[in-house]
Amino acid sequence: MNFSKLMLGLGFALALAAPLVARADPPGDPAAATNDHGMWRDKNGDPTFKVSADGTVDWYTYSGFRRYHSECHVCHGPDGEGSSYAPALADSLKTIGYAEFFGIVAGGKQDLGAGQEKVMPAFADNKNVMCYLNDIYVYLRARSQDAIPRGRPAQHADKPPEFEQAETKCMGE
């Protein structure tokens, strides 16, 4: 089953997020294989990044940079580098695949005890996160592969028209 296709296909039937059981498959080869309405996919069909020779990043990587630094960075630190509070996702995504990532973000995660309770909330009903989950994944995947440096991507591809439509629909505007 391809989660990313499922998500797009259902246009965010978020109620489904909880029952989905995340597979613990590691991420595969991140090389971009196909372009799906402006979003790149690897050969397994998982969302991925594409950085041109001149450093221009695809729209999703750029959008993910922005959404990460709004929704995630207050715990996970700048640029996916981690903090005193939460792990470095630029490292975590070296081993966490797309499906598992989706499951953790939607359903949350608890790691209690040992003097440092780690609790991540479930974001399943947070549109600011779920409408941009692919974007955030693509951005962090690029960071995990050192495909982009820390900081704001200097140049990015234009916003695909399909993105705009999906965004408007998902955010319910």
Added chain:
Amino acid sequence: MRKLLLASCFGVAALFTAGYAVANDELAKMAADPNQWVMPAGNFANTRYSELKQINTDNVHKIAPAWTFSTGVLRGHEGAPLVIGDVMFLHAPFPNTVFALDLNNDGKILWKYEPKQDPNVIPVMCCDTVNRGLSYADGKIFLHQADTTLVALDAKTGAVVWSVKDGDPSKGETGTDAPFVFKDKVFIGVSGGEFGVRGWMSAYNIKDGKLAWRGYSEGPDSDTLVDPEKTTALGKPVGPDSSLKTWQGDQWKIGGGDTWGWYSYDPDLNLIYYGSGNPSTWNPSQRPGDNKWSMTIWARDVDTGKAKWVYQMTPHDEWDYDGVNEMILTDQKIDGKDRKLLTHFDRNGFGYTLDRATGELLVANKFDPKVNWATGINMDKASPDYGRPIRVAAMSTEKEDVNHKGICPAALGSKDEQPAAYSPQTELFYVPTNHVCMDYEPFKVSYTAGQPYVGSTLSMYPPAGDSNMGNFIAWDGKTGKIVWSDPEQFSVWSGALATAGGVVFYGTLEGYLKAVDAKTGKELYKFKTPSGIIGNVMTYEHGGRQYVAILSGVGGWAGIGLAAGLTKPTDGLGAVGGYAALSDYTALGGTLTVFALPSD
């Protein structure tokens, strides 16, 4: 609720006999005794000044750790312990453990209290599960838990005397601030500006935990306890619905203005002072208007909560410059006239001096010269913009989807919650500051209860040409001028202490406790504690010895923003040292280190 009674021996029975009606007199008397440290800021005025002088500029270089204590928690440790008689009361971040430590017996644990809280409160605490400390009155220790429960513990036994829930963590309402006791009431605010929580100040009776009053930062006058005729802003009545008029529709309901800082009190004026935080969201174009009364200095009647005066420092915030920092109350002469002053170092980089009786603005100057979002504060009483910042258009973040560059200070402010100190000997304020700038890119977000409501990206770096991310400064509040400034590699995120020994103490994010000369800023002593310091320095005397205590335990916003080092801007501003990763210097821990002169 679970508590452990580890011992019953307790040597301060005499302190626990006073009735609640005289709690204020009792507390005021206790605060005047420099051997004890009976409230979070040392005194009602929040000067964080101690008359103790056994440790002074001549001998401070000889101090050394006398004893240490681990809290068993690895999160960011803010605040400072209390000392009441022979007992030290120490708090910890989530799960908010409280320890009573016997000073007659090397800090042996007399009792320990650990509330059972739903761990789901953890992720709705923006920027770490910190707690800023305890208060004492009438034989009770007051704790404001992460889940907003205010609990009164029997100071002798740790038994719960009463407990009340102040907010709803499922909506993002959490507790991080230290309770404060003024008169017969205990005061707590709320955290949650990044979750759209509309802030308030609650006053509970210390006797029975009954809510006496609650004043919101935003909303109708009946909620804000603002009187259209009697409440003034810069000398003029605010008029009806002064808050509602400055919001579009009912955005005020999720408008932020949270109250997680420190509170001070003037017994003669019967007023409590505190600041309200940023309006929600961080995307300013989504909330047109001045967004009153976020970003405001509040003076409320302690008994009724009625607002005497208000002053909004950053109308329509565009940078997350929370106004929650402490209000320090001093009596000083300006132009030969005795003034009752209130001094406040705001996140927005301006140091404000006001008349605390009337709210008149006397001085407003930058306490970091790199502040660039405004050129100054309009001090022309005849101007319609009197008291408002004179903004620099280029630093506005009003436009969505644009990366606004080079704004100083960054969202963590020129100073965050880490409180400053004031010495009446030098008439100077000692201010821990941040020296960090940012790029800020706002965009549209939607609101979901209990979910983050931020709406902006942020990247931070030191100001152009500088390699230090912090300064520890001495400030003259009468003139609004920096007297001396000690650069620090990292932001200074520790509360300062000034003493009659002429020594000022503070901690650093690498973990150093530092002692400097109050007159010159010259470093006299430093010691590296087990973890980075975001706690506040306090002092007490026991058995004829002066002790200086500091909590170390890196975390908080500092641990989040700086652990991995700042982001290098593409245009190469700043020097290499400015991007150092805090994680290369220190690791998590939670330890109290107590210093004294050698006992020989």
